[in-house]
Amino acid sequence: MKKRIIDKNKVYKLLKQVPKGKITTYKGLAEAVGHPNAARAIGAIMRVNPYAPIVPCHRVVYSDGSLGGFSGMERIGEKVKFLNSEGILINDGKIVHFKEHLFKNFSLRATEKETLP
């Protein structure tokens, strides 16, 4: 466990903790896992995302409130619709009051115990 790579396992668990109607940022997740400057790595991890259904990667956005790149910008429209269904409004590609929806009450302790399929 000497590698300074991100614990993907932890990332997934943390992201899973994000409740419906809430969102988070790559930076937020990066900090949550203990890698404050590995925001980009989070994206890379989401990319492989072996837990697509249980990991709401669509709830992860840029730190400035934009939806981010995602794999295929054309899918963004779908994400917007989905987020709208959860109570999150998007305006001009940016999340309205996105900081209000931000979920940062991550529980590292809970992550330690829980196991991933």
Add this chain to the structure above:
DNA sequence: AATATGGCACAAA
């Protein structure tokens, strides 16, 4: 092993 790219962030201009 080395280079390039990517679902990012932040400082500077």
Add this chain to the structure above:
DNA sequence: CTTTGTGCCATAT
């Protein structure tokens, strides 16, 4: 407020 440039971590080739 927008546009550059640089730094970071993980994958793909």
